[in-house]
Amino acid sequence: MSGKTLYDKIWDAHLAHEADDGTCLLYIDRHLVHEVTSPQAFVGLRMTGRTVRAPDKTIAVPDHNVPTTLDRANAATMTEDSRIQVEALDKNAKDFGIHYYPVSDVRQGIVHIVGPEQGWTLPGMTVVCGDSHTATHGAFGALAHGIGTSEVEHVLATQTLIQKKSKNMKVEITGKLRPGVTAKDITLSVIGATGTAGGTGYVIEYCGEAIRDLSMEGRMTVCNMAIEGGARAGIIAPDEKTYAYCMGRPHAPKGAQWEAALAWWKTLYSDDDAHWDKVITLKGEDIAPVVTWGTSPEDVLPITATVPAADSFDGGKVGAAQRSLDYMGLTPGTALTDIEIDTVFIGSCTNGRIEDLRAAAAILKGKKKKDGIRAMVVPGSGLVRAQAEEEGLAQIFIDAGFEWRLAGCSMCLAMNPDQLAPGERCAATSNRNFEGRQGRGGRTHLMSPAMAAAAAVTGRLTDVREMM
Amino acid sequence: MEKFDKLSGIAAPMPLVNIDTDMIIPKQFLKTIKRTGLGVNLFDEMRYTLDGAEIPEFVLNKPQYRDAQILVAGDNFGCGSSREHAPWAIADFGIRCIISTSFADIFYNNCFKNGILPVVLSKEQVDLLMKDAEKGANARIEIDLLAQTITSSDGEVITFEVDAFRKHCLLNGLDDIGLTMEKAASIDTFEANAAQSRPWV
Ligand code: SF4
Numbered sequence: 001m002s003g004k005t006l007y008d009k010i011w012d013a014h015l016a017h018e019a020d021d022g023t024c025l026l027y028i029d030r031h032l033v034h035e036v037t038s039p040q041a042f043v044g045l046r047m048t049g050r051t052v053r054a055p056d057k058t059i060a061v062p063d064h065n066v067p068t069t070l071d072r073a074n075a076a077t078m079t080e081d082s083r084i085q086v087e088a089l090d091k092n093a094k095d096f097g098i099h100y101y102p103v104s105d106v107r108q109g110i111v112h113i114v115g116p117e118q119g120w121t122l123p124g125m126t127v128v129c130g131d132s133h134t135a136t137h138g139a140f141g142a143l144a145h146g147i148g149t150s151e152v153e154h155v156l157a158t159q160t161l162i163q164k165k166s167k168n169m170k171v172e173i174t175g176k177l178r179p180g181v182t183a184k185d186i187t188l189s190v191i192g193a194t195g196t197a198g199g200t201g202y203v204i205e206y207c208g209e210a211i212r213d214l215s216m217e218g219r220m221t222v223c224n225m226a227i228e229g230g231a232r233a234g235i236i237a238p239d240e241k242t243y244a245y246c247m248g249r250p251h252a253p254k255g256a257q258w259e260a261a262l263a264w265w266k267t268l269y270s271d272d273d274a275h276w277d278k279v280i281t282l283k284g285e286d287i288a289p290v291v292t293w294g295t296s297p298e299d300v301l302p303i304t305a306t307v308p309a310a311d312s313f314d315g316g317k318v319g320a321a322q323r324s325l326d327y328m329g330l331t332p333g334t335a336l337t338d339i340e341i342d343t344v345f346i347g348s349c350t351n352g353r354i355e356d357l358r359a360a361a362a363i364l365k366g367k368k369k370k371d372g373i374r375a376m377v378v379p380g381s382g383l384v385r386a387q388a389e390e391e392g393l394a395q396i397f398i399d400a401g402f403e404w405r406l407a408g409c410s411m412c413l414a415m416n417p418d419q420l421a422p423g424e425r426c427a428a429t430s431n432r433n434f435e436g437r438q439g440r441g442g443r444t445h446l447m448s449p450a451m452a453a454a455a456a457v458t459g460r461l462t463d464v465r466e467m468m
Numbered sequence: 469m470e471k472f473d474k475l476s477g478i479a480a481p482m483p484l485v486n487i488d489t490d491m492i493i494p495k496q497f498l499k500t501i502k503r504t505g506l507g508v509n510l511f512d513e514m515r516y517t518l519d520g521a522e523i524p525e526f527v528l529n530k531p532q533y534r535d536a537q538i539l540v541a542g543d544n545f546g547c548g549s550s551r552e553h554a555p556w557a558i559a560d561f562g563i564r565c566i567i568s569t570s571f572a573d574i575f576y577n578n579c580f581k582n583g584i585l586p587v588v589l590s591k592e593q594v595d596l597l598m599k600d601a602e603k604g605a606n607a608r609i610e611i612d613l614l615a616q617t618i619t620s621s622d623g624e625v626i627t628f629e630v631d632a633f634r635k636h637c638l639l640n641g642l643d644d645i646g647l648t649m650e651k652a653a654s655i656d657t658f659e660a661n662a663a664q665s666r667p668w669v
Contacts (some may be wrong), residue, residue, distance in 0.1 A: 253668030
């Protein structure tokens with residue numbers, strides 16, 4: 001018999017029931033909840049008289065539609081339906097006795113940033129949330145994926161999820177990254193290579209020297225976008241960096257429990273003879289700073305490239321590529337670095353952590369954004385924001401002409417007033433460039449924080465290596 | 469949950485690939501705390517102009533497709549976010565079955581929880597049904613979940629695969645949570661063991 005992958009090991013350790021037809025009940029260690037995908041689930045519980053089975057394993061935080069402007073304590077800044085949603089979460093958290101970080105708490109932030117920051121996310125766990133970017137937590141060697149609202153209700157009521165096992169895919173990034181190339185460029189390049197459906201039906205394990213060399217925050221950026229490649233989850237085996245990150249966090253184990261946990265965590269890796277259903281290898285040296293040009297995260301090109309022609313794609317994609325070009329208002333043959341932007345958004349669960357802000361601030365230090373550009377930085381959590389202020393990063397952003405916001409999802413999905421106007425073009429550090437994602441008619445180019453900062457200075461898509 | 473066994477209806481063609489959840493239901497409609505009422509905003513940005521007027525060329529605005537109960541769509545339907553508002557909007561509009569070569573994972577799961585049958589077929593089969601759908605209101609497609617067959621308007625029969633458990637739940641309109649709660653003893657045992665082996669969780 002062949003060995004097991006990391007995914008196999010975590011799966012086996014959480015199998016609560018297996019029916020004859022192979023349908024499994026997977027036990028859930030951490031259930032993260034936010035205001036947008038949970039109200040209907042709590043209504044369901046109330047209607048059926050059910051309770052939350054494990055409130056101590058359930059953590060809630062409002063993030064998706066809370067305003068990020070400094071005056072948000074004043075409820076009038078929120079539309080009525082947003083306010084109702086947040087109030088529903090306040091009430092549900094209280095009534096069902098789950099852990100809660102309300103808007104007024106400095107620890108509030110994007111759910112995928114708060115979980116790791118507070119030590120809720122640990123190696124070997126199963127983590128779910130009614131949000132597709134739950135894959136982020138895979139950076140810890142946890143099996144983490146997004147679920148729908150009916151499943152949120154199912155997990156609340158039973159602490160399990162009905163699942164069928166996925167296939168195993170290995171994505172190896174060998175060697176070293178070149179200067180100016182980041183975790184964001186890795187994850188976008190992988191999607192560019194596999195396509196947005198390339199991972200469908202798989203759990204991806206990212207490995208190789210370039211992945212090992214990443215910080216925990218970089219690894220979170222990589223796993224965050226596993227879903228953009230269609231994978232159910234992305235995962236990275238835990239190592240010394242993982243343990244060091246977890247140690248001392250508020251909800252991480254301590255003392256003898258820490259030792260016991262560590263002993264188990266050290267068994268969490270894919271065996272040499274494990275079976276992989278698919279393997280993809282990229283050379284770290286071959287990865288360039290990239291941007292997206294179209295309306296799918298697979299529309300990735302090195303910043304040195306030009307806008308492609310629709311007929312350069314294969315059969316089925318020609319129409320989609322033409323639609324993307326029309327939507328994005330781009331002419332084939334234009335150098336990507338000649339594309340002028342209107343807005344810069346630095347934030348999101350992909351790139352809203354302290355290292356992301358440091359990378360952007362390093363480019364912006366002593367510089368100013370180009371006149372006429374709207375630029376904002378939205379830290380991923382209140383604690384990231386506080387740390388950035390302490391390190392002097394906030395001042396760099398402010399001096400460069402950026403708005404310095406409070407924590408939340410903000411213009412990543414534009415549920416609150418942070419939106420693009422029709423035709424407005426944005427350099428964004430978030431994860432989706434879909435039509436209308438950042439506001440109806442808005443045009444999004446995805447990139448790393450340093451690249452977004454560089455774009456703010458020049459007013460066009462820019463190769464960050466020229467500013468380093 | 470509403471049962472699904474047989475359906476005979478009009479199919480609307482949407483040959484676009486990668487139809488994502490932001491297209492299906494844009495975020496401004498996620499602020500609801502209810503599951504119903506989203507049908508009018510299904511495909512909102514493709515369906516209406518900025519000032520709310522219908523865009524006549526959009527397939528579901530065409531007279532022959534306004535009552536469509538089936539969608540035939542391009543590859544990778546439902547990619548993007550986990551928002552269950554997408555299948556809620558689709559179901560609320562009246563669509564009960566979606567046919568494509570592939571679906572995004574979370575969306576596919578979400579369909580079954582809402583009485584919608586997602587059917588995966590080969591490229592050739594989807595092309596055939598797409599042509600059928602393009603014929604408009606006279607071309608009714610029949611779907612029989614029990615027999616796992618789709619019959620085109622010309623009488624061509626296509627069989628499809630579906631997971632046995634999901635089929636059972638859909639045919640009987642069963643609530644997952646109730647079914648899982650019947651296995652509470654297994655969950656109790658698992659939890660007790662895990663409390664010993666991984667007490668830090
Ligand atoms: S930051 Fe964006 S991707 Fe992340 S949870 Fe918020 S809306 Fe989703």
